[in-house]
Amino acid sequence: MTLFIKLLLAHLIGDFVLQPNSWVLHKESHKIKSKYLYLHIVLHLVVTMVLLWDLSYWPIALIIITSHYIIDLAKLYTTKYFSYKNIPFFIDQLLHVLVLYACAYYGDLWEHTLSLSERIAxxxxxxxxxxxxxxxxxxxxxxxxxxxxxxxxxxxxxxxxxxxxxxxxxxxxxxxxxxxxxxxxxxxxxxxxxxxxxxxxxxxxxxxxxxxxxxxxxxxxxxxxxxxxxxx
Structure with missing residues (x-):
């Protein structure tokens, strides 16, 4: 649970606290050519590693930033197909959280998911x-x-x-x-x-x-x- 909380905190800091609106607008305009897209990914990597404070987690961090790049890029190119522009945002965030969850519980992902479902009221x-x-x-x-x-x-x-x-x-x-x-x-x-x-x-x-x-x-x-x- 601690690992997932740290990964989630890193995501919240990188996606909301340390990402100015100007970066978001620049990414929407320039998409894959936006320099802020790559700066955003690097920032996520730094924040994630600082919060984990353990170099042995570098494979997890690598998976997270790679998936983050792919998901963000997909959102930039598919937003135009949605009537409501907030839908891609929520899909984007859901996919990010699912990746974090999978990385945090990769050892017993299926068993942990089943145990969570059994505890649902x-x-x-x-x-x-x-x-x-x-x-x-x-x-x-x-x-x-x-x-x-x-x-x-x-x-x-x-x-x-x-x-x-x-x-x-x-x-x-x-x-x-x-x-x-x-x-x-x-x-x-x-x-x-x-x-x-x-x-x-x-x-x-x-x-x-x-x-x-x-x-x-x-x-x-x-x-x-x-x-x-x-x-x-």
Whole structure:
């Protein structure tokens, strides 16, 4: 575990802390000809070896920087094929972490992966998944007739309400699992404070009632899910 943590820390430092945005833009423009691509790889090698502080790990470091170069290069040339430019970024980071994991546990990779899978709390995973997008879809269906009577706010961010609901339900589920019911009250209070000014300015009773019903329904779904996980 210590080896993997060190490799992951080296990756985070090299990819985020010590890589200026100007390097990223230069790599996107010049791709394989960018000098910063190679400087970035060398920097990764230096940081990795410093954190490992053991020359016997040089084969692992060599594998990491070689794969890092190939993955980064692939991302630079394939990003144009994606409608959402953030998708290649997350794929890139996932591949990097998988390489680090494979290097850290190369001796018993299969056995270690199996042991990790056996320790996964699948009821918790199911609860987390449920309170995210499935719950958002269920709420959309339940509130569909009400939402048709509400004038849309074109100044709002697209799908902002859906993502706010998902995040708040995840927090509520976490608080219930930890037994921190008072934190749920603070979360409701904080949301009410942020919503108060908007509702006051619009003076729209239907919108106020719609938001109140949606909030109570969202918290209710998360609370019931949390109780089912804790007690059953």
């Amino acid at each position: 699948w009821p918790l995973v199911a609860g987390v998944v449920f309170v995210s997008f499935p719950a958002a879809i269920i709420m959309g269906k339940l509130l569909e007739r009400m939402s048709d009577q509400i004038e849309l706010d074109h100044e709002s961010l697209p799908n902002a309400g859906k993502y706010i609901g998902i995040i708040e339900r995840l927090f509520v589920l976490l608080f219930i699992i930890l037994g921190k019911w008072e934190a749920i009250g603070l979360l409701i209070t904080a949301k009410s404070v942020f919503r108060f000014n908007d509702l006051k300015e619009k003076n729209n009773r239907k919108l106020t009632e719609y938001i109140l019903i949606g909030t109570l329904l969202s918290f209710g779904i998360a609370i019931v899910t949390g109780l089912i996980y804790v007690y059953l």
